[in-house]
Amino acid sequence: MDFRFSEDQLTLAEGVRDYLTGTHGPEVLRRLDEAGPRDPAIWQGLVDMGLTGLLVPEEHGGLGMGLVEAALIAAECGRACLAEPLVDTAFVGVPWLLSQGQTDGLADVVAGTRKLAPAHAINPWVADGEGEALVSVDPLRQLTARPATVSDDPHLLNLGALMSAAQLVGLADAMLHQAVEYAKIRTQFGQPIGAFQGIKHQLASCSVAIEFAKPVVWRAAAAMQDGLDSAAAHVSHAKLAASDAAMLTAETAIQVHGAMGYTYEVDLHFWMKRSWALCGAWGDRAFHLKRIDEAVLGGSLPIGPEHTFA
Template sequence: MDFRLPPESVELAEAVREYLGGTHGPDVLRQLDAGGNRDLRIWQGLVEMGLTGLLVPESEGGLGMTLLDGALIARECGRACLAEPLVDTALVAVPWLIARGETGHLAAIAAGEKLVALPHAVNPWVADGEGEELASVDPLRNLVAAPEGAGDDPLLLDLGALMSAAQLVGLAEAMLDQAVAYAKVREQFGHPIGGFQAIKHKLADVAVVLEFVRPVLWRAAQAMDDGLPSAPLHVSHAKYAATDAAYLAAESAIQVHGAMGYTYEVDLHFWMKRAWALSGAWGDRNFHYHRIEDAALGGAHPLGPQHTFA
């Protein structure tokens, strides 16, 4: 059994990371925060890379890739703290529409001409929808109140939770990177604080947690691609674990930066606030904890090593 990610998928994710790193840095986040949250040029760049059509079938003008590929790209969107609603439309709405046989808008989505904002009963808001505007802890999210009677489609919930988990992993990785970079240049008692054992241990703890979270995320995406009955359990595991990892990364990065880690002047706050926002999206930590608990204790998912790779 080969647990490695497909090389072509990794190469695409690396290309997206390089592109977003060069076009969507902290300076861009500050410009967006000061001037409307959205930039058509950024969106057009995502379209030209084919990301809006990542999961759209080739027959509809897309790339026809998998949810595992989608999770890899969502991770990069989190790492870059991407403001544009790429994940909600291209990585959540598209596979949901395909599963329902509603393919009429796929070509327009792939071309970047249409956004799809889907409500779900678990969310009291809709991202980039139309309606009564809501305030968000994340200044770069555009939220409106969810319509009354929003459905509770389980597939939509799992897709949203999976892609939120992927973004949380990317956010945690970026916050760790920022904390490490700061620890190398911030001096105390004549030495970089990164040389102090307490700082090393704090950052190492985050790195270790992320090593354990990433395979949980990839397994959840593959389980959904394979249509496994246990896929919702794996998705909840991924969302639960990714939320904890992002919170640990945020807390540790703030502490490494000192008290100013909370302030607007430090770039970290964009990633930290996005992590807080996504931790409650598509089911919060308690919601997914109870889904795991119900599956394990209720007998829906048998326990034991003989079932691990069934």
């Protein structure tokens, strides 16, 4: 069995990365933070790339791709700290509506004229919804109070947790890159701080955590896409691994930058705050750890080499 991504999948992800690198850099994040977190031009660019219709079936005007491709793109959204609600709309809201047999209005989602704000009982807020505005630790997230009636569908929860995990590995990648680049130019005792073993070991630990989290996230996406009974446990594993990697990398990147890491003047804080926000979204660490414990100890997710590729 070949577990590698196809050339088309990798090309798609690289194309999105190149586009976001050129249109959504730190200077854009600062502009959005000062003038407002939403920019119609940025949203239209995502629409023009076909990303709002990535998971919409072809008969409704979309690309008809799967959750694995969506997870790859969500990671790129995290890497760019994308402010626009592409992931919630196109990668969480759309597949959930499809699972409910609801196809009305999908053409509007593809066209970018309709955004979805999935509301689940596990979240005390709704992202980009309508209602009483709430304050988020992430200044580029628009949160509103949860309506009185929300869904408790576990499939919606799994979609939200999966795509949060995918964004977190992208966020962690970006924070590690920023820390490494800073360690190359910041000098102490006549040499870059990246030359010191203490810094090298911390950054290496982050890299290991991130690379170990990525296949867990891709595994969860494939399990969701294939409709496996074990998908929920795989999603919880992905959320845990990605959250731990992002939190470790955020902490390390702050330390590498010194006291400046917490300040507004350092671009890192945008990625750091998004990581903090997503780690608690769609189920916190305790929730997902409990789901894994119940799956393993309850026997629904047997462990061991004989079960790994079953």
